[in-house]
Amino acid sequence: MLDNTRDYAKAADLGEASAYSATRRNLLDIANSLHGTGVSMDIEIPRIIVIGSQSTGKSSLLESVCKISLPRASGTCTRCPTECRLSRSSEPWRCIVSLRLLTDRHGNADPRNIPFGNPITDPAEVAERIKRAQRAILNPSTQSSFFLGGGEDTAPETTFSRNCVSLEISGPDVVDISFVDLPGLIASAGSSSTLADIDLVKCLITEYAEREDCIMLVTVSCETEFENQGAYQLARSFDRAGERTIGVLTKPDRVARGDEDWWVGLLKNEHPSLSLANGWFSVKQPDNVELKKGITHKQAAQQEKQFFATTKPWDTLPPRFKQCLGTSNLMEQCSNILSRLIAKRLPEIQMTIQEKLRTAETQIDELPLEPTDPVGEVFRLVSELCSTLTQYVEGTPSPDGLQQTIRPEKEKFLRTIRETAPDFRPYEKSDGVSFFSTLTPPQFLENEEEPSLPEDDNNAIYIDQVKEAALSAVTRELPDNIPFIATELFIRAAVARWKAPAMQLFDHIEGILRDRITEAVHAQCEMYPQLDFQISTVVDDYMNRRSERTKERIRWLLDLEERPRILNDYHYRDYRSKFLTWYKSHRSQFHNIPLLQKLQGHERNPSDLSGKIKAIVDAFGALDGGPLDIMPVNLVKVLRTDPYEIALDIMASVRAYFQIAYKRFADNVPNVIDHELVLGLNRGHALETVLRIELGLSGPDVENVCAAYLREDGETAAHRSELKSRLGRLKKAKSELARLRK
Numbered sequence: 143m144l145d146n147t148r149d150y151a152k153a154a155d156l157g158e159a160s161a162y163s164a165t166r167r168n169l170l171d172i173a174n175s176l177h178g179t180g181v182s183m184d185i186e187i188p189r190i191i192v193i194g195s196q197s198t199g200k201s202s203l204l205e206s207v208c209k210i211s212l213p214r215a216s217g218t219c220t221r222c223p224t225e226c227r228l229s230r231s232s233e234p235w236r237c238i239v240s241l242r243l244l245t246d247r248h249g250n251a252d253p254r255n256i257p258f259g260n261p262i263t264d265p266a267e268v269a270e271r272i273k274r275a276q277r278a279i280l281n282p283s284t285q286s287s288f289f290l291g292g293g294e295d296t297a298p299e300t301t302f303s304r305n306c307v308s309l310e311i312s313g314p315d316v317v318d319i320s321f322v323d324l325p326g327l328i329a330s331a332g333s334s335s336t337l338a339d340i341d342l343v344k345c346l347i348t349e350y351a352e353r354e355d356c357i358m359l360v361t362v363s364c365e366t367e368f369e370n371q372g373a374y375q376l377a378r379s380f381d382r383a384g385e386r387t388i389g390v391l392t393k394p395d396r397v398a399r400g401d402e403d404w405w406v407g408l409l410k411n412e413h414p415s416l417s418l419a420n421g422w423f424s425v426k427q428p429d430n431v432e433l434k435k436g437i438t439h440k441q442a443a444q445q446e447k448q449f450f451a452t453t454k455p456w457d458t459l460p461p462r463f464k465q466c467l468g469t470s471n472l473m474e475q476c477s478n479i480l481s482r483l484i485a486k487r488l489p490e491i492q493m494t495i496q497e498k499l500r501t502a503e504t505q506i507d508e509l510p511l512e513p514t515d516p517v518g519e520v521f522r523l524v525s526e527l528c529s530t531l532t533q534y535v536e537g538t539p540s541p542d543g544l545q546q547t548i549r550p551e552k553e554k555f556l557r558t559i560r561e562t563a564p565d566f567r568p569y570e571k572s573d574g575v576s577f578f579s580t581l582t583p584p585q586f587l588e589n590e591e592e593p594s595l596p597e598d599d600n601n602a603i604y605i606d607q608v609k610e611a612a613l614s615a616v617t618r619e620l621p622d623n624i625p626f627i628a629t630e631l632f633i634r635a636a637v638a639r640w641k642a643p644a645m646q647l648f649d650h651i652e653g654i655l656r657d658r659i660t661e662a663v664h665a666q667c668e669m670y671p672q673l674d675f676q677i678s679t680v681v682d683d684y685m686n687r688r689s690e691r692t693k694e695r696i697r698w699l700l701d702l703e704e705r706p707r708i709l710n711d712y713h714y715r716d717y718r719s720k721f722l723t724w725y726k727s728h729r730s731q732f733h734n735i736p737l738l739q740k741l742q743g744h745e746r747n748p749s750d751l752s753g754k755i756k757a758i759v760d761a762f763g764a765l766d767g768g769p770l771d772i773m774p775v776n777l778v779k780v781l782r783t784d785p786y787e788i789a790l791d792i793m794a795s796v797r798a799y800f801q802i803a804y805k806r807f808a809d810n811v812p813n814v815i816d817h818e819l820v821l822g823l824n825r826g827h828a829l830e831t832v833l834r835i836e837l838g839l840s841g842p843d844v845e846n847v848c849a850a851y852l853r854e855d856g857e858t859a860a861h862r863s864e865l866k867s868r869l870g871r872l873k874k875a876k877s878e879l880a881r882l883r884k
Contacts, residue, residue: 235313
């Protein structure tokens with residue numbers, strides 16, 4: 143065989159009979175071999191398809207070309223494509239029938255070639271084998287071998303199929319040609335066909351005809367008006383320039399009287415709108431009467447030759463157009479056209495195979511490796527998942543880290559708790575005094591970022607209301623002894639408002655953590671849906687337990703705060719003193735705080751007293767009649783007694799306790815959530831231990847369990863299978879090209 147396709151084309155152009163014949167044969171062998179590998183599913187390989195409407199003589203033409211008989215029973219010969227690969231051979235005639243399955247029973251791509259019976263050595267047996275093969279094609283759910291010896295009464299599961307019957311015919315008198323016979327176009331729905339069948343056949347033909355490397359051999363019957371020839375119209379819709387269509391006029395003996403010149407003009411390519419680059423041909427096949435009489439292929443060929451040589455107007459054609467008459471001339475032209483196209487396309491085919499081979503290999507490499515050690519792979523995935531989550535909950539220096547994400551909510555929680563401070567007003571509600579025009583938070587509170595009191599009065603607690611609550615708490619106590627319960631009630635009222643923000647903080651952090659865990663599980667088990675599902679289920683149950691434990695601890699903290707208790711006496715007394723001073727400073731009619739502060743600034747020595755204050759002290763000494771032993775600060779006792787002294791004491795005590803308790807609680811709740819839920823997720827490898835136990839990674843059947851976990855999802859498995867099939871086809875095609883071009 144010649145070394146490259148330029149040599150093939152050169153030999154064909156030179157017209158050297160023996161070299162050209164050998165070249166053409168080798169080119170057709172290459173195409174046949176490539177089609178045999180199934181690589182036509184991936185790249186376009188030049189081929190001839192035979193299309194025609196029903197009853198246009200298409201089957202008779204194929205019988206003449208293949209020198210075999212095709213099934214003639216209704217519904218047996220046009221239900222699926224028939225691939226015919228013919229090659230001349232010095233060996234005895236034989237026919238190998240196989241099923242070329244392009245899809246599985248669900249219609250998914252699954253190309254493979256299945257032998258259908260032993261090779262046939264008698265042409266008379268081919269029709270029955272084809273009929274049974276087609277029955278197997280139309281019943282994909284049944285084992286194909288069943289139809290080799292039976293299944294005549296089996297109703298077809300589908301009316302048409304993309305899968306095809308493949309015939310590989312060789313022998314001394316066989317012409318070198320390959321083609322695909324497609325189901326005939328159905329003119330209209332009838333008793334044996336439906337509108338759906340019509341559409342199915344059109345779709346099937348379209349699938350082949352729209353390929354640019356497909357040569358269409360279109361049969362047109364001379365006994366029917368050309369305008370009604372649906373096959374030609376369909377072919378021309380895919381080949382508007384007429385460059386890859388070969389027209390075949392069948393039944394030339396049935397031309398209507400007076401129409402001879404029109405049909406002859408068509409054969410001569412004289413109708414501009416119907417002209418074809420590859421020309422028109424005409425063949426004459428035996429009719430049904432002759433077939434029933436058992437006419438042989440040799441007799442039919444002789445009869446065809448005699449017809450065109452003696453029948454007008456065909457016998458009067460110029461010599462160059464007589465080359466367009468007869469089946470042998472048609473096949474010669476088909477072989478020439480196909481071999482030239484193969485020679486032209488072969489370098490591109492070889493390059494395309496190489497490119498697609500690299501692409502398929504890359505795509506397979508991008509898929510996760512199929513684990514050879516399922517147990518080790520599952521352990522690795524679980525360990526990496528837990529390590530990822532541990533790193534996340536410990537904290538990462540990135541904007542999307544857990545601590546960075548929840549920090550704003552924790553700050554919001556602190557503000558919310560701080561805003562639950564009792565809004566005590568050191569004046570009576572009926573006074574009508576504008577609280578905010580007279581009161582300003584003391585400096586010691588501003589330094590601690592104490593929020594300004596709300597400007598609405600909905601939550602305000604007035605001094606007379608505090609006193610009323612205090613007096614209501616008195617039972618058998620002595621006068622001026624107010625029970626602690628009065629103070630406790632105000633504290634509990636404030637603490638009761640802490641539950642909602644505490645649970646909101648928990649819900650927020652838990653939601654973020656759950657989302658991140660879900661993302662991590664999906665990312666880790668992306669290719670293993672079964673493992674993804676199992677791990678997600680186990681982790682979800684584990685998180686539910688951790689969440690409930692955390693909420694129990696928060697409820698415990700809330701219960702703990704319901705009863706006021708404190709050991710931090712120093713800060714409590716300091717806060718109480720400051721709050722009491724602050725409240726009293728706004729009741730100047732009873733508490734002259736500025737005077738008190740000034741008096742506290744003087745020592746016991748009278749010589750240090752200013753003149754006015756010394757005079758007051760001396761006056762008190764004269765009234766007493768004794769020595770001067772009155773401290774300056776005692777002068778404040780001359781002020782009137784505040785009737786709300788009890789209320790002021792309660793207000794100061796409540797606010798002092800609140801200052802300490804809210805800070806404690808605002809720290810404890812986030813700490814509990816962090817300790818029990820966040821850091822508790824995998825503390826001491828707890829999550830990893832739970833996963834190994836719940837996933838059954840220590841059981842006796844661990845190998846099978848892990849293998850089941852790593853089973854790929856249907857889409858990925860199908861994709862891997864399809865890539866492997868494609869890779870196999872491409873490698874086989876590459877190998878065939880290398881073998882045939884040596």
